[in-house]
Amino acid sequence: MSTSARPTLEIPDDHWSIGLLLICAAIAAAVISPLVWVFWQASQVDLEQAIELTTMSQTLGIIPRSIALMVSVTILSMIIGGPLAFLTGRTDLPASRFWTITAALPLVIPSYIGAFAFVSAFGPHGEFTDLLGIDVPTIAGFWGAVLVITLYTYPYVFLTTRAALLSMDASHVDAARTLNATRLEAFRRITMPRIRPAIAAGALLVALYALADFGTPAFMRLEVFTSAIYWEWGFGNIEFTALLAIQLLTVAAVVLAIEARVGREVKPGASGTGTRFRLGWLRWPATIALAFLAFLTLVVPVVIFGIWLTRDPSVGAGVAFRPTFAINSLYLAAAAALVAVIMAVPVAYYAARDGGILSRLFERATYVGFAVPGIVIGIALVYFGANLMPALYPTIPLLIFAYVVRFLPQAVGITRSAVLQVDERYSEAARTLNASRFGSFRRVMLPLIVPGVVAGGGLVFLTTIKELPATLMLQPAGLETLVTVIWHANETLSYAQAAIPALVLIIVSGLSMLIIIRQERYHVT
């Protein structure tokens, strides 16, 4: 948001802007199309039932609990993700690339694995109590859910903030320091305004994720708003499910509006030069903190799987692991990331540069799919696919579309904050040198926002690889991925058989992160 001008509804008159507007409108329309089904289903509920359902959710107190969960998780994620981004992106932390990967990896661990591992590891009957011989406390209830969701979603804040720090011109900070500003002051006045949209973009994703998550609260035996959605789903009351999803969306709309206010003001900078902050002796506590976090988020589940694997000698008798599972997962995730990035760039660019009502509306519209539980998007696309597009149902393109609907905002948010950081004068300069609008976009803007775009694609990749509800619903029969195999093992109570695919999921995603981060570094250094 530019502070000077209020947003206006202006219809552009040049080809470039009209083209951009139409493309963005089409993308927004495509990703909110499942909502048509949601509203149509919800409209089947008669008024009396609707009121009953609403009062029920009030008496259960699940809306305030969901909001409290969301707020707590969001604040904690910023407290963890922000400093980690600074540590790995702006300091001389030893092995910073390694720590970047370990700090980002929790994102690939599905909540039904993470939460399950925590429930199994802690508590008086937990594996850790057995292993260590001392009583470790139970992780459950509200704070258990806050802890676990935070540990597996803070990477949103970490990755968005890190991308912003990397593309920020840190020589401004040096300049401020030469002008006798303290480190804190330089951070507050130079760095913070530049990375604030990125932090807000990451925090928004965390908030919406926490709001729409079902798996973790279920494991922690915490009744939240999504519990009500799944409850009605279990009864096959699809129209109640839809109505509750719309209630959830209204909460999400408030969150989106808040983020739209704080996340826009920005001081543009340029490429990422400038000195790195020297940690000195602080490098050790920093390293220990990172190692502890990696232990909690990554080692705990791996150890739990390892224990199961050694305990159950019959592994391999049931679901045998096949490389195809990993290949299918990688293929789907890469395709979803690619499509999401292609769709995110115009929407993010338009939203960051135009400032009009339409561009902002299109950008906000992409978040809708993220704020609704996956089963709702999945079942909406089942309806559309089977009844309106039988040729596409059930096919891989439709499944990839479902991923894009769910995860596009992850790429949009981070790309938008990257565009906001680019000084508009660069593009103007290119145009005075007779570059076309598209030419200046491609040759000036695109290279500058690459870290953001790559990080956005990475986020979509990592979350797609762990996506379960829409995958189960829309996968062509016979197509199994790492998560569906983990789900099978979980369903059949053969947890040991989840161990290998879960380890492969972590390793494959870790390697993919390595590739993503290399792309980002190539540009920056």
Next chain:
Amino acid sequence: MSPEPPISRRTMLAVTSGSLVVGSAGCLETLGFGDPDCDFVDQADTSTAAFAWDDLDDLEGELIVYSGRTSDQIYPIFRCLEEHYPDFTVRVDWGSNEEQLNKLRQEGAGTEADLFYSQDSSALASLAAEGYTQPVSHDVRDIVPADIRDPDGLWTATSGRVRAVQYNTDLVDPAELSDDIFAYAEDDRYAGRIATRPNSGSFLAFIHAMFDLHGRDETEWWVESMVEQQQVELYGGGSNMARAVADGDVEIALGNQYYAARLIENDPTTPIGLEFTRNDAGALFNVAGVAVTDAAGNASLANETVKHLLAAEGQHFFVRVNGEYPVIDGIEYVGDLPNPDALESPRYNLSQLIDFDEVNQILTTYNMRV
């Protein structure tokens, strides 16, 4: 910043070519189970059964199954059928029972499924009532007892299971346990020690049956008392609950026999035992079963497959491999549970399990929900 950045194109190429390479390598393959043990096919005693595989038409072609059952319970028999009939293939879409039910409703005539395989008769009865299924052939209707199939054959049971009382054998003396489901809501001895899982199809069927067998007032009283007086612990997953019983977090749980049996199978020393109530909804005999979809592209193949599941070999599989009850007369039950005859399940026609609005209302009123 360099004026001609090589990176954007390189990045795009790397990402694009990466996904293309992976794409060409990623062919569709079925779930990688090891080769199942098909010995049960030869071991089945075909002399007392209505029919055996050899009496039936050969299976030929591709059958698409939507499964709400878990893979371990049905994949082996489908694999063995594929082995038995070289021209027969099965493609299974796996999912939770509720998911498949919702999906079949949304797909309507556009469904790919020939056969819906459900772990719970209420999903089958609901789909049948809504017109999404078609009748199975008369010879199937003739051999499956009327209580556990649709009167017109719009769905049929394939195997049985029973609601049970799970208890921790270290903490609970079986003599303490009642054979009356209402005692669990009334008796102080169980207060604070008992759990159940209210979101399973099996539990909802149990409440529905209680409603039909014992009336609304009794049912409401039971739910209210379980919550208010007995402080029932509510679990969201059957395996978590059985685990909690085994760990002693909770001493007694009302659930399916299946989960406890599974824990014992994994580790025979697990301190979990089973008891059954008598002649009330607490010992409801419920079934897993199948329905041929109304839109089935290959209804005759689906029908013939159903007969194979009900034949001696199929029933033998459910009993021997799954530890379930047979649903056809003349099949011997072997297993750790009481014999079907010794089991005192109430007489209850499972086709009644269609409208759950009142069940939902009662559970919501007293907040017996997760």
